[in-house]
Amino acid sequence: MEPLRILMVCLGNICRSPLAEGVFIQKSAELGLFAKTDSCGTSNWHQGESPDPRAIRAAKANHFDIAYLRARQFLASDFDQFDYIFAMDHSNYLDVLALAKTEAHRSKVHLYLEFAGITEPRDVPDPYYGDYSDFLEVCKLLDTATEQVVNKMIASGR
Numbered sequence: 546m547e548p549l550r551i552l553m554v555c556l557g558n559i560c561r562s563p564l565a566e567g568v569f570i571q572k573s574a575e576l577g578l579f580a581k582t583d584s585c586g587t588s589n590w591h592q593g594e595s596p597d598p599r600a601i602r603a604a605k606a607n608h609f610d611i612a613y614l615r616a617r618q619f620l621a622s623d624f625d626q627f628d629y630i631f632a633m634d635h636s637n638y639l640d641v642l643a644l645a646k647t648e649a650h651r652s653k654v655h656l657y658l659e660f661a662g663i664t665e666p667r668d669v670p671d672p673y674y675g676d677y678s679d680f681l682e683v684c685k686l687l688d689t690a691t692e693q694v695v696n697k698m699i700a701s702g703r
Protein backbone atom coordinates (compact mmCIF):
# COMPACT_ATOMS: atom_id res chain seq x y z
CA MET A 546 0.00 0.00 0.00
CA GLU A 547 1.20 3.49 -0.84
CA PRO A 548 1.46 6.01 1.99
CA LEU A 549 -1.03 8.87 2.17
CA ARG A 550 0.97 11.97 1.24
CA ILE A 551 0.31 14.96 3.48
CA LEU A 552 1.63 18.51 3.06
CA MET A 553 1.29 21.14 5.81
CA VAL A 554 1.47 24.77 4.63
CA CYS A 555 1.94 28.07 6.49
CA LEU A 556 3.62 31.37 5.61
CA GLY A 557 7.23 30.98 6.72
CA ASN A 558 7.54 27.19 7.26
CA ILE A 559 9.38 27.83 10.52
CA CYS A 560 6.55 27.90 13.12
CA ARG A 561 3.13 26.36 12.43
CA SER A 562 3.64 23.94 9.53
CA PRO A 563 6.81 22.27 10.91
CA LEU A 564 4.91 21.76 14.20
CA ALA A 565 1.94 20.37 12.24
CA GLU A 566 4.31 18.06 10.35
CA GLY A 567 5.89 16.84 13.60
CA VAL A 568 2.54 16.27 15.28
CA PHE A 569 1.18 14.45 12.22
CA ILE A 570 4.23 12.14 12.06
CA GLN A 571 3.83 11.39 15.78
CA LYS A 572 0.03 10.81 15.67
CA SER A 573 -0.02 8.76 12.48
CA ALA A 574 2.63 6.42 13.93
CA GLU A 575 0.76 6.19 17.23
CA LEU A 576 -2.68 5.55 15.69
CA GLY A 577 -1.49 3.38 12.79
CA LEU A 578 -1.94 5.49 9.65
CA PHE A 579 0.60 4.91 6.86
CA ALA A 580 1.50 8.46 5.84
CA LYS A 581 4.37 10.48 4.41
CA THR A 582 4.33 14.01 5.77
CA ASP A 583 6.08 17.19 4.66
CA SER A 584 5.66 20.95 5.19
CA CYS A 585 6.41 24.18 3.35
CA GLY A 586 5.68 27.91 3.32
CA THR A 587 3.87 30.08 0.80
CA SER A 588 6.80 32.55 1.12
CA ASN A 589 10.51 31.91 0.49
CA TRP A 590 11.52 34.17 3.40
CA HIS A 591 13.11 31.43 5.49
CA GLN A 592 14.21 29.02 2.73
CA GLY A 593 16.79 26.54 4.09
CA GLU A 594 16.40 27.66 7.72
CA SER A 595 15.69 25.51 10.77
CA PRO A 596 12.36 25.92 12.56
CA ASP A 597 12.06 28.84 15.00
CA PRO A 598 13.90 27.91 18.27
CA ARG A 599 10.62 28.38 20.19
CA ALA A 600 8.90 25.85 17.89
CA ILE A 601 11.76 23.36 18.39
CA ARG A 602 11.48 23.84 22.17
CA ALA A 603 7.67 23.45 22.16
CA ALA A 604 7.99 20.27 20.10
CA LYS A 605 10.55 18.88 22.54
CA ALA A 606 8.21 19.67 25.46
CA ASN A 607 5.57 17.60 23.61
CA HIS A 608 7.97 14.68 23.00
CA PHE A 609 8.66 15.12 19.29
CA ASP A 610 11.56 16.53 17.30
CA ILE A 611 11.46 19.07 14.46
CA ALA A 612 15.05 20.39 14.72
CA TYR A 613 16.12 18.44 11.59
CA LEU A 614 13.52 20.15 9.33
CA ARG A 615 14.52 22.88 6.85
CA ALA A 616 12.15 25.46 5.41
CA ARG A 617 11.17 25.45 1.75
CA GLN A 618 8.63 27.27 -0.37
CA PHE A 619 5.47 25.67 -1.81
CA LEU A 620 5.99 24.45 -5.39
CA ALA A 621 3.38 24.05 -8.15
CA SER A 622 4.61 20.43 -8.45
CA ASP A 623 3.39 19.80 -4.88
CA PHE A 624 -0.15 19.54 -6.28
CA ASP A 625 0.88 16.24 -7.90
CA GLN A 626 3.21 15.08 -5.12
CA PHE A 627 0.61 15.16 -2.31
CA ASP A 628 -2.90 13.83 -1.65
CA TYR A 629 -3.82 16.40 1.00
CA ILE A 630 -2.54 19.98 1.19
CA PHE A 631 -3.46 21.47 4.56
CA ALA A 632 -3.29 25.25 5.04
CA MET A 633 -2.79 26.56 8.57
CA ASP A 634 -4.81 29.75 7.95
CA HIS A 635 -7.14 31.42 5.42
CA SER A 636 -4.39 33.51 3.91
CA ASN A 637 -2.21 30.43 3.21
CA TYR A 638 -5.31 28.65 1.89
CA LEU A 639 -6.10 31.39 -0.63
CA ASP A 640 -2.43 31.72 -1.68
CA VAL A 641 -2.16 28.00 -2.45
CA LEU A 642 -5.55 27.86 -4.19
CA ALA A 643 -4.48 30.75 -6.43
CA LEU A 644 -1.68 28.52 -7.79
CA ALA A 645 -3.99 25.58 -8.59
CA LYS A 646 -4.74 25.17 -12.29
CA THR A 647 -7.15 22.23 -12.23
CA GLU A 648 -10.17 21.14 -10.19
CA ALA A 649 -8.23 18.02 -9.12
CA HIS A 650 -5.54 20.24 -7.65
CA ARG A 651 -8.03 22.60 -6.00
CA SER A 652 -9.82 19.65 -4.37
CA LYS A 653 -6.63 18.67 -2.49
CA VAL A 654 -6.41 22.00 -0.64
CA HIS A 655 -8.12 22.26 2.76
CA LEU A 656 -8.14 24.58 5.74
CA TYR A 657 -6.63 22.29 8.38
CA LEU A 658 -8.87 23.09 11.36
CA GLU A 659 -12.02 22.99 9.21
CA PHE A 660 -11.01 19.54 7.91
CA ALA A 661 -10.53 18.48 11.56
CA GLY A 662 -14.05 19.65 12.40
CA ILE A 663 -12.83 22.49 14.60
CA THR A 664 -14.83 25.72 14.19
CA GLU A 665 -13.25 27.88 16.91
CA PRO A 666 -10.64 29.07 16.14
CA ARG A 667 -10.85 28.68 12.36
CA ASP A 668 -7.17 29.47 11.75
CA VAL A 669 -4.09 28.15 13.55
CA PRO A 670 -2.91 31.44 15.13
CA ASP A 671 0.48 32.67 13.93
CA PRO A 672 2.80 32.56 16.99
CA TYR A 673 5.76 34.27 15.24
CA TYR A 674 5.24 37.66 16.90
CA GLY A 675 4.13 36.07 20.17
CA ASP A 676 6.08 34.27 22.86
CA TYR A 677 6.84 30.67 23.83
CA SER A 678 3.42 30.17 25.46
CA ASP A 679 1.80 30.90 22.06
CA PHE A 680 3.86 28.07 20.55
CA LEU A 681 2.64 25.71 23.29
CA GLU A 682 -0.95 26.76 22.50
CA VAL A 683 -0.39 26.02 18.81
CA CYS A 684 0.95 22.56 19.76
CA LYS A 685 -2.15 21.88 21.83
CA LEU A 686 -4.49 22.95 19.02
CA LEU A 687 -2.55 20.91 16.45
CA ASP A 688 -2.61 17.88 18.74
CA THR A 689 -6.42 17.97 19.01
CA ALA A 690 -6.89 18.68 15.29
CA THR A 691 -4.44 16.01 14.18
CA GLU A 692 -5.97 13.32 16.34
CA GLN A 693 -9.32 14.05 14.64
CA VAL A 694 -7.80 14.13 11.15
CA VAL A 695 -5.82 10.89 11.56
CA ASN A 696 -8.86 9.12 13.01
CA LYS A 697 -11.01 10.46 10.15
CA MET A 698 -8.52 9.10 7.59
CA ILE A 699 -8.34 5.72 9.31
CA ALA A 700 -12.17 5.55 9.48
CA SER A 701 -12.41 6.30 5.76
CA GLY A 702 -10.28 3.24 5.04
CA ARG A 703 -6.71 4.55 5.07
Ligand code: 4NP
Pocket residue numbers: 555556557558559560561562586590671672673
Ligand atom coordinates in the same frame (compact mmCIF):
# COMPACT_ATOMS: atom_id res chain seq x y z
P1 4NP B 1 4.80 30.54 10.20
O1 4NP B 1 5.14 31.88 11.04
O2 4NP B 1 4.09 30.98 8.95
O3 4NP B 1 3.93 29.77 11.12
O4 4NP B 1 6.13 29.85 9.91
C1 4NP B 1 5.81 32.97 10.49
C2 4NP B 1 7.17 32.91 10.32
C3 4NP B 1 7.85 34.01 9.82
C4 4NP B 1 7.15 35.16 9.50
C5 4NP B 1 5.78 35.22 9.68
C6 4NP B 1 5.10 34.11 10.17
N1 4NP B 1 7.84 36.30 9.02
O5 4NP B 1 7.23 37.37 8.89
O6 4NP B 1 9.07 36.21 8.75
